[in-house]
Amino acid sequence: MAPTFLPTEADEDDLTSINEAPTLTTLTTTEEDEGDLRYTMESYVAEVSNTDARTSIIFTLHEKAGALAETLKVFKDFYIQENVGDLAEILKVFKDRDVNLTHIESRPSKTHEGHYEILVECASDADAHKIEEIIQLFKRRASTVFVHDHNTRAKQNKESIPWYPQKIADIDQFANRILSYGAELDCDHPGFTDEVYRARRKQFADIAFNFRQWWCVRVHPQFRGGASVYMPNCSGDKIPRIEYTPQEIATWATVWDALTGLYPKYACKEFNHIFPLMQQNCGYSRDNIPQLQDVSDFLKDCTGFCLRPVAGLLSSRDFLAGLAFRVFHSTQYIRHHSEPKYTPEPMIFDLCSDICHELLGHAPLFADSEFAQFSQEIGLASLGADDATIEKLATLYWFTIEFGICLQNGEKKAYGAGLLSSFGELEYAVSIKSSPDQKAPEIESFEPAVTSVQKYPITEYQPKYFLADSFESAKNKLKSWAATISRPFHVRYNPYTQRIETLDKVTSLQKLAAEINSEITTLQDALGKIKTVA
Numbered sequence: 001m002a003p004t005f006l007p008t009e010a011d012e013d014d015l016t017s018i019n020e021a022p023t024l025t026t027l028t029t030t031e032e033d034e035g036d037l038r039y040t041m042e043s044y045v046a047e048v049s050n051t052d053a054r055t056s057i058i059f060t061l062h063e064k065a066g067a068l069a070e071t072l073k074v075f076k077d078f079y080i081q082e083n084v085g086d087l088a089e090i091l092k093v094f095k096d097r098d099v100n101l102t103h104i105e106s107r108p109s110k111t112h113e114g115h116y117e118i119l120v121e122c123a124s125d126a127d128a129h130k131i132e133e134i135i136q137l138f139k140r141r142a143s144t145v146f147v148h149d150h151n152t153r154a155k156q157n158k159e160s161i162p163w164y165p166q167k168i169a170d171i172d173q174f175a176n177r178i179l180s181y182g183a184e185l186d187c188d189h190p191g192f193t194d195e196v197y198r199a200r201r202k203q204f205a206d207i208a209f210n211f212r213q214w215w216c217v218r219v220h221p222q223f224r225g226g227a228s229v230y231m232p233n234c235s236g237d238k239i240p241r242i243e244y245t246p247q248e249i250a251t252w253a254t255v256w257d258a259l260t261g262l263y264p265k266y267a268c269k270e271f272n273h274i275f276p277l278m279q280q281n282c283g284y285s286r287d288n289i290p291q292l293q294d295v296s297d298f299l300k301d302c303t304g305f306c307l308r309p310v311a312g313l314l315s316s317r318d319f320l321a322g323l324a325f326r327v328f329h330s331t332q333y334i335r336h337h338s339e340p341k342y343t344p345e346p347m348i349f350d351l352c353s354d355i356c357h358e359l360l361g362h363a364p365l366f367a368d369s370e371f372a373q374f375s376q377e378i379g380l381a382s383l384g385a386d387d388a389t390i391e392k393l394a395t396l397y398w399f400t401i402e403f404g405i406c407l408q409n410g411e412k413k414a415y416g417a418g419l420l421s422s423f424g425e426l427e428y429a430v431s432i433k434s435s436p437d438q439k440a441p442e443i444e445s446f447e448p449a450v451t452s453v454q455k456y457p458i459t460e461y462q463p464k465y466f467l468a469d470s471f472e473s474a475k476n477k478l479k480s481w482a483a484t485i486s487r488p489f490h491v492r493y494n495p496y497t498q499r500i501e502t503l504d505k506v507t508s509l510q511k512l513a514a515e516i517n518s519e520i521t522t523l524q525d526a527l528g529k530i531k532t533v534a
Helices: 128-141 170-174 195-209 246-260 269-281 292-303 316-324 355-367 369-382 387-402 423-431 471-482 506-533
Strands: 005-007 015-017 025-027 055-061 074-076 079-081 101-108 116-122 144-149 178-181 214-218 228-232 306-309 312-314 327-330 405-408 411-414 442-445 464-468 490-494 499-503
Touching: 170 316, 195 306, 246 355, 246 423, 269 292, 269 355, 292 306, 292 355, 292 369, 312 316, 316 327, 316 369, 316 387, 327 355, 355 369, 369 387, 369 471, 369 490, 387 464, 411 423, 464 471, 499 506
Parallel strands: 306 327, 405 464, 442 464
Antiparallel strands: 005 015, 025 144, 055 116, 055 144, 074 079, 101 116, 178 312, 214 228, 405 411, 490 499
């Protein structure tokens, strides 16, 4: 099925597709690449599915500046006809090999002056060997080649790596690629037979599904070459404010009363430092459920993190990719009033956990710089990783951001949101000692290589927790472990452009080195001024 495109008035060159399925993959460029196709056709994110195996190929052709017809070269029988150029003829290479195309797009290159980038999408019934033959031909004859495989479990190209977002606006493209809608309830859910509650859940899910957080603006041609910059939506489309019902506020108050009395004793010092600030700045109180936008604005000021409403359960790959941009997907609904001290929602990736879990468990620590960076490192490690690595990162997320404990002043303290939003497990994890009635949980040192393969239950207290010396220690261990991930590149997040920079060639490394040198110069100047004052 061909993708649907939505051209925007802000940037006519950026064409973005609607995504409904959870997986998309890509291949790196050739060694001869002097530019980066990910910044030319980057806005093309094809509609994908879990079953179809389809491939998109983006390639750049050498030619003098001029019309598209003059720029296109003829690929035929593995040769380029130097003096002829016609779109129909260039596509003959696919026709001769019985490879049907479902989409084609071309545009002047932003990185190769006088060249065109051409994107073609191969049909799902195309022969993988024929596609590989065409790719190898393009690698030998084109300036650059960039390949997307649309399903990690049914690849048409053996060298492909999983697709990952390159700019923050891409999150809007996969945020609704949900595995289950937030309004869907299992038969054992306390609200399953409550039609009013089910309608309320659907209302929250619909709000999130229709929400768009970022938009594209085209800047002056002299700034960054006239490239597109993606900014928070300034059109007034903030996270919708929810008028919670008295019954919902009463449920929140019950949870608030049970948890806030435990925090001073069992929560980590960073949480206890930030929680009063949330009350002062975000409307946290027993009788008020904070609004996501207010909390998001506060986090943005503190660490650059922001919240985004989500309609249901995302894939682990998509959820972790959001963390790479310091974006946390959050629900807005609350647990059923009949059981305020219990939520049956799956907490893995927090996407069906309720607002108590999100705002009491997660949000406060995103205001801590070390914790925010640790969370982002998990997200960055997931970009371009294979499925096996994603599973390991999901496990690391579970035992840290959800159920992590750390050592402070010789005592175990909780920093995981699953503990900080569960009064029963909070006390159990950090203080319970073995007795005839209850066995104490196992405590092991946090080592990513070990933690990442630990199995865990999702419907009962954890039998094992992993203890970190500090957020900084956990972050450093995670970064060292992430360096062992098998992928042919490294990535970094640029907070100024809100883009992921792929460090896979000399030019990108030179740019990074120049930025580091500039920061070192700034540090030296600052140290010099301090010494002068002293």
